[in-house]
Amino acid sequence: MRSSGATAMPFDAVAALLDEAVARHLTPAAVIEVGSTRDVRWHFETGRLTYAADAPACTRDTIFDLASLTKVIATTSLAMRAVEQDARWLDTSIAALEPRWRGADREAVTVRQLLDHSSGLPPHVGVFETAHGRAQFLDAIVTMPLAFRPGTESQYSDLGFILLGLLLEARLGAPLDALFAGVAGHLDGPIEFNPAAARMPAIAPTERDPWRGRLLQGEVHDENAAALGGVAGHAGLFGTARSVGSFAQAVLQTFQADTWLARRDTMQLFATRSAVPGSSRALGWDTMLPASSCGTRMSARAIGHTGFTGTSLWIDPENAVYVALLTNRVHPSRDGEGIQQLRRDVHDAVMAAIAR
Numbered sequence: 001m002r003s004s005g006a007t008a009m010p011f012d013a014v015a016a017l018l019d020e021a022v023a024r025h026l027t028p029a030a031v032i033e034v035g036s037t038r039d040v041r042w043h044f045e046t047g048r049l050t051y052a053a054d055a056p057a058c059t060r061d062t063i064f065d066l067a068s069l070t071k072v073i074a075t076t077s078l079a080m081r082a083v084e085q086d087a088r089w090l091d092t093s094i095a096a097l098e099p100r101w102r103g104a105d106r107e108a109v110t111v112r113q114l115l116d117h118s119s120g121l122p123p124h125v126g127v128f129e130t131a132h133g134r135a136q137f138l139d140a141i142v143t144m145p146l147a148f149r150p151g152t153e154s155q156y157s158d159l160g161f162i163l164l165g166l167l168l169e170a171r172l173g174a175p176l177d178a179l180f181a182g183v184a185g186h187l188d189g190p191i192e193f194n195p196a197a198a199r200m201p202a203i204a205p206t207e208r209d210p211w212r213g214r215l216l217q218g219e220v221h222d223e224n225a226a227a228l229g230g231v232a233g234h235a236g237l238f239g240t241a242r243s244v245g246s247f248a249q250a251v252l253q254t255f256q257a258d259t260w261l262a263r264r265d266t267m268q269l270f271a272t273r274s275a276v277p278g279s280s281r282a283l284g285w286d287t288m289l290p291a292s293s294c295g296t297r298m299s300a301r302a303i304g305h306t307g308f309t310g311t312s313l314w315i316d317p318e319n320a321v322y323v324a325l326l327t328n329r330v331h332p333s334r335d336g337e338g339i340q341q342l343r344r345d346v347h348d349a350v351m352a353a354i355a356r
Helices: 011-022 070-087 086-093 109-113 133-143 159-171 176-184 197-202 224-226 239-255 264-270 339-355
Strands: 031-036 040-047 191-193 237-239 303-307 313-314 321-327
Touching: 011 031, 011 176, 011 191, 011 339, 031 239, 040 303, 070 109, 070 159, 070 237, 070 239, 070 303, 070 313, 086 237, 109 159, 133 159, 159 176, 159 191, 159 321, 191 239, 224 237, 237 303, 239 313, 239 321, 264 303, 321 339
Parallel strands: none
Antiparallel strands: 031 040, 031 321, 191 237, 303 313, 313 321
């Protein structure tokens, strides 16, 4: 059990929640960082990388599979850059960018609808079972039947962000990992696709994967991302709480002024909830609902995202606070429950501590 010392006491309740989660085997390891626009206010680490008694202790430098935090940290950030190059790109039809995207039901679907999950693409399909590599994935997605009429609702879709990543590669003229390196270079701590073998001892393992027949450590957990070589628009990033927190600080700063990440008006645009009926989605980001993973105490302006492996990031510009929570709750199996309630409880406890 470790924390940042002098500022730790107000966050004792948060630390207790995470210690209890480890004790209940909800996750082997957990790291949290709470910060503001310029500073880290508190961090805490608990557990070990696996449930083995001799497993390495979780530390502030432990690297986690960030899963769908990739969508906001990498893909959405790159989408903001593409929009700043050409504001019209956001409302460009997919059909104008990809000739194989054809059909009366999808002709009008735009880049914006990939970002706010209203494109009609289904939530999740195991494309990896029949396709491997970018060309085969692109062909499978652009010819896939839509699950609903575009623009009428929002259904969270990995496939939409896989397609978005491929479109960004074409638009910006480089592979996604190379494009993201320009973002990562501004951040503190390691954050990357396909981490090098030298980092393996610091990486929290995820699942004993039946498809690959081995324990995953430093390999992306998501099967579709794995079939794309570990670099995809929806998943694939690995990073620490410090690197995720560093990104969150950049987001908070961009709400206030133009930064290396984006212009202030672009950040505001991407953080604005869409007009899709019944949706809490903005562009890439989710927004605050009292029933969501951010709990009940963040402001209505809060934006965030979660990752299937047990990760989450919530940023509240109204209160100038962020919470980066990383776990490997899918070790040794994805069947465990309780992460949703833990997230809500942790965020409520953090905001209560800040309000003191």
